Amino acid sequence: MDRHEWAAQTLSVRPGDRVLEIGCGHGVTASHVCAEPAAGPREATQRFVGLDRSAKMTAAAVRRNAAHVAAGLAEFRTGVFPAADLAAGRPFDLAYAFNVRLLWTDPAAARAVAGLLRPGGRLFVFFRLPSWSPAAHREVAAQAARTLTAGGLAVTADAQDEAVESGYVTALTPPG
Numbered sequence: 001m002d003r004h005e006w007a008a009q010t011l012s013v014r015p016g017d018r019v020l021e022i023g024c025g026h027g028v029t030a031s032h033v034c035a036e037p038a039a040g041p042r043e044a045t046q047r048f049v050g051l052d053r054s055a056k057m058t059a060a061a062v063r064r065n066a067a068h069v070a071a072g073l074a075e076f077r078t079g080v081f082p083a084a085d086l087a088a089g090r091p092f093d094l095a096y097a098f099n100v101r102l103l104w105t106d107p108a109a110a111r112a113v114a115g116l117l118r119p120g121g122r123l124f125v126f127f128r129l130p131s132w133s134p135a136a137h138r139e140v141a142a143q144a145a146r147t148l149t150a151g152g153l154a155v156t157a158d159a160q161d162e163a164v165e166s167g168y169v170t171a172l173t174p175p176g
């Protein structure tokens, strides 16, 4: 299992979840999220939005996820978070980002994600540092936890997995 598949499994997408990925890159994690059996029966309604500031990345993500896009399950947008307008449609149930530094350093970005999530919605901030070190990962996790808390989210867990040399922090928006 690679880090993308690990992240998709960690998310435990629930049937009917509307999911946002910030900084989706080539759409590799997205391809696993959209293929997750836990996502339940495919619906005609769009359920996954991937955002990246690079048009080259979103074009690559669309190519990689062409079947999911054609099925109406996924869409990929080019835009800069948090400026990009993502508010249309029902609030997201789940948002995540993998290796997008903004999400563990900028409380305003965390607050902006919280504003797009439904009450009780989940945010996962994944990271893989250039070289594996549990201490360095713990440091980033602590920074992420402070950032998410300052952004108004309630941190519920953090973990790291040496097998994929990655870690994450997860948080919930207030119940409303």
Ligand SMILES: C[S@@+](CC[C@H](N)C(=O)[O-])C[C@H]1O[C@@H](n2cnc3c(N)ncnc32)[C@H](O)[C@@H]1O
Binding pocket: 022, 023, 024, 025, 026, 028, 051, 052, 053, 054, 057, 079, 080, 081, 082, 097, 098, 099, 100, 102
């Ligand atoms: C290090 S790459 C990670 C890509 C992918 N998530 C992965 O794990 O392979 C970071 C990605 O986030 C995008 N990105 C960084 N800051 C962003 C922002 N503020 N808004 C939208 N995309 C952003 C970059 O264009 C890049 O594709």
